[in-house]
Amino acid sequence: MAKAGLLNFLGKYDHHPFLFDLSHSKSESDHFLRTNLIYGRGKAYEYLNVISNGSFGIVYRARHKKIGEIIAMKPEFHGLSTSTLREIDILMSLFPHPAIVELKEIVVDDWDRVFVIMEHIERHLKRFMDIRRQPLHPNEVKCMMKQLLEGIKFLNENGVMHRDLKPSNILINKKGHLKICDYGPSRQFENEWGSYSPGVVILWYRAPVILDEAETYSTAIDMWSDSCIMAELLLKEVLFKGTSEVEQRAQIYMILGRGKPDDSRLIHRFLDAGVISGCPLLAEHYQKTVELGFDLLKKLLEYNPEKRITAEAAPNHGWFKELDPYFFSAPNHGWFKEFDPYFFWFSTTQQH
DSSP, X not given: OOTTGGGGGGTTSSXXXXXXOGGGOOSHHHHHHHHHEEETGXXXXXXXXXXXXXXXXXXXXXXXXXXXXXXXXXXXXXXXXXXXXXXXXXHHHXXXXXXXXXXXXXXXXXXXXXXXXXXXXXXXXXXXXXXXXXXXXXXXXHHXXXXXXXXHHHHHHTXXXXXXXXXXXXXXXXTOOEEEOOOTTOEEOSXXXXXXXXXXXXXXXXXXXXXXXXXXXXXXXXXXHHHXXXXXXXXXXXXXXXXXXXXXXHHHHHHHOSSSOXXXXXXXHHHHHHHHHOOGGGXXXXXXXXXXXXXXXXXXXXXXXXXXXXXXXXXXXXXXXXXXXXXXXXTTTOHHHHHOTTHHHHHHHTTO
16 A cells, blocks of 8 residues: 555545545545445444544444444444544554554445444543542553553554554553554654644643644654653543643643753652552552652653653563563453443443
């Protein structure tokens, strides 16, 4: 598939109303879409319930009628949007990876309606944090961050900058496996540094360089978002919670200081939260975890994007050396049921 990808298919419009007469196929990207759409397969799935309803449309949980597989289905009734085309383009250019959500197929029903079929995962990380009653165990945070960083490393190695990392764009299943999703705002690149659209990434996870409305930035913006997610997992609350770009900068300066980040301010922020939530990063019997965890967090929160720890180096940080890869699979862990009273209904409805 050409790097220009599916976006050329749109021309100047936000949506392309498909013309299903193959004689109209002119461009390479047009041909790519037509040869990858599976006609008549839309009726192979049945709707179960709405998973999400956001600015990029409705996503349904659905079931394959014949084999019973549960999938996520996004209908595109008015043609494929720019963001959906970009997401398809990126996902179809990548090899499978444990931390990247799988695009299964693109199907059309008998009424020429297009459906994007994706791998279904039980929860997103925001929901996980919202309903988790107890602070996360340090090893839980390590397992999640290791997977997240490995996923970002894989994307960067394959020339993809996500540009919208946040808890609601990270899926998590009942075994603790993470999958990065939503590649609509993402960007493929050849050189790490380049001129790109300003104003990307949701405000709370936006790097200082983006807050400064810079049009030249690098994959380091994803690492800043990772730092905010790591802190949120440990604190059980958003680290920088501004309501505007000005206030977001003020929140960052208040916690990190100006110029070189002030370690004492960041530690104080965690101490305050620990009094309320019992933040495990600060527990005395995790002293080594405290030191290494703060070291990684500080390197992710480096103001200078050229000095910020990279996606290649971060998964090998010392904090992960004592990681127990079998923690979530322990028979007595039961972590998913523990925090989610909705799980019993969810698990039984999947069987019907």
